[in-house]
Amino acid sequence: MDQLKTDLKRLLVEHLNLQHINPADIADDQPIFGEGLGLDSIDALEIIVMLQQHYGVRLTKAENGPQVLHSVNTMADYITANRK
Numbered sequence: 001m002d003q004l005k006t007d008l009k010r011l012l013v014e015h016l017n018l019q020h021i022n023p024a025d026i027a028d029d030q031p032i033f034g035e036g037l038g039l040d041s042i043d044a045l046e047i048i049v050m051l052q053q054h055y056g057v058r059l060t061k062a063e064n065g066p067q068v069l070h071s072v073n074t075m076a077d078y079i080t081a082n083r084k
Contacts, residue, residue, distance in 0.1 A: 011050055
């Protein structure tokens, strides 16, 4: 699980071009949107595509998005539970 979280942080920085952020500086429970990393709805779409491409998981219900994409912890939990 720790490796998955490390990989997620690296992918977030790479895919969203967060050059001002070091993946190691992202806390596992830090909110990704709003006061956390400050990401927006466009970034959410990119993260959904990233999760599908790299981990084969789909976010099938839009209403689950805020829960799943809340933090690195919640994304890792979703990947672990839904990976094919």
